[in-house]
Amino acid sequence: MPALPLDEAGKYVAGAYVVFLTLIVVYVAIIGAKIARIDREVTELNELLEGEE
Amino acid sequence: MYSKGFKPLAAASAVTLSASLILVFFYAPLDADQGFVQKIFYVHVPMAIVALCGFVAGGVMAIRHLRSGDPSWDLRSYVAIHMSIILGLGVLVTGSIWARASWGHWWVWDEPVLVSFLVVFLLYCVYYPLRFSIEDPERQARYSSVFAITAGAFVPLNFVAVRLAEAYTHPRVLSQTGGSLPGEMRLTFLVSLAAMGLLFVTLWKLELTAKHAAMELKRLRRRLADRQPAAVA
Numbered sequence: 001m002p003a004l005p006l007d008e009a010g011k012y013v014a015g016a017y018v019v020f021l022t023l024i025v026v027y028v029a030i031i032g033a034k035i036a037r038i039d040r041e042v043t044e045l046n047e048l049l050e051g052e053e
Numbered sequence: 054m055y056s057k058g059f060k061p062l063a064a065a066s067a068v069t070l071s072a073s074l075i076l077v078f079f080y081a082p083l084d085a086d087q088g089f090v091q092k093i094f095y096v097h098v099p100m101a102i103v104a105l106c107g108f109v110a111g112g113v114m115a116i117r118h119l120r121s122g123d124p125s126w127d128l129r130s131y132v133a134i135h136m137s138i139i140l141g142l143g144v145l146v147t148g149s150i151w152a153r154a155s156w157g158h159w160w161v162w163d164e165p166v167l168v169s170f171l172v173v174f175l176l177y178c179v180y181y182p183l184r185f186s187i188e189d190p191e192r193q194a195r196y197s198s199v200f201a202i203t204a205g206a207f208v209p210l211n212f213v214a215v216r217l218a219e220a221y222t223h224p225r226v227l228s229q230t231g232g233s234l235p236g237e238m239r240l241t242f243l244v245s246l247a248a249m250g251l252l253f254v255t256l257w258k259l260e261l262t263a264k265h266a267a268m269e270l271k272r273l274r275r276r277l278a279d280r281q282p283a284a285v286a
Contacts, residue, residue, distance in 0.1 A: 009089035012154035016093040016147040020100065023143045027256065031263050038266045045273060 055261040066255045069248035073241070081241040093151040095241060099249035101144045101170065105208050107137030107253060108177060112205020115198035127194035130201050132260045134180055136253055141174045169210070176204050 077095045084091035111133040118126035148167060149159045161167060183200055187193040234242060 009154060012090055012150050013092045016096055016150045019146045019150070020096050020143055023139060024252070024256075027139055028259075031256075031259055034263045034267065038263065038270055041270055041274075045270075045277070048277070 055258055055265050059255070059258050059262065062251065062255050062258065066248065066251040069244060069251055073245040073248040076241040076244055081238050082235070084238075087155060090151065090154040093147060093154070095245045097144060097147040097151055098242070099246040100140050100147065102246060103249045103253045104137045104140035104144055105173070105212070106250075107133050107140065107257075108173065108208045109205050111137065112202045112208075115201035115205070118194065118198045119202070124190070124194055127198055128264060129261065130198060131184070132257055132264065134177060134201060136257050136260070138174070138177055138180075140249075140253065141170070141177070144170060145174060173204075173208055176207065180204070 073095065077092055081092075081095070083089060111130045114126050114130035114133060118124070118130060148170070152161060152164075152167070153159045180197065180200055184193060184197045187196055
């Protein structure tokens with residue numbers, strides 16, 4: 001198959017890099033949300049312990 | 054515990070990823086045969102290499118778990134496999150896009166490189182149901198480690214398949230003679246590979262830290278719940 005013209009090839013290249021970046025961004029967002037939840041729960045536990053004391 | 058050295062690692066990943074993108078689009082020459090589409094190579098191949106190395110690393114960590122009985126090695130192995138599956142998904146999608154642009158088809162079943170990677174990917178997809186179908190944590194860790202070692206030993210077959218493949222569209226990138234890539238392309242590829250490796254280790258550490266913190270929190274809650282009835286009594 002002959003090489004695709006730049007305008008057509010650009011779509012495929014952009015698509016591949018967007019897939020890669022999307023995977024990383026979604027993954028980091030999920031882990032970030034998990035860490036935020038843990039942080040919130042630690043704060044709750046601290047408040048609970050301070051209330052007991 | 055796992056977050057040691059995370060910040061410099063994350064910074065190094067960001068710098069090398071930016072450098073690799075700059076090299077890919079502003080330094081590496083256009084491929085004489087495939088033209089601009091060949092730029093997919095710099096994201097697809099490093100991702101595939103790092104994903105396969107991650108699967109093997111998961112197996113090595115599982116060996117350490119079985120030898121030492123330390124559950125932290127099982128956690129490390131699990132996260133390495135999890136990360137590799139995510140990258141593996143990226144490999145399959147970017148590979149399909151490249152196949153469509155180069156060959157005119159989204160998937161070619163008689164291409165051993167593609168099919169062998171799909172087989173490895175599907176094999177590791179079995180890891181999740183196996184792991185989470187076992188409730189007892191000790192058995193779960195032990196069975197998962199056995200799976201990780203067995204599957205990890207299967208992964209090098211994928212490399213053998215690549216070596217045996219005759220398709221000219223998957224050129225041998227790095228060989229004993231230094232590969233068939235011209236200098237600029239080789240440098241760009243090596244920087245992309247380093248960036249992908251650093252990204253893998255950074256995200257692996259990030260997930261390990263999150264999982265460890267969640268486990269510690271659960272333990273703390275349990276201890277607090279155990280203490281409360283005693284305090285009431």
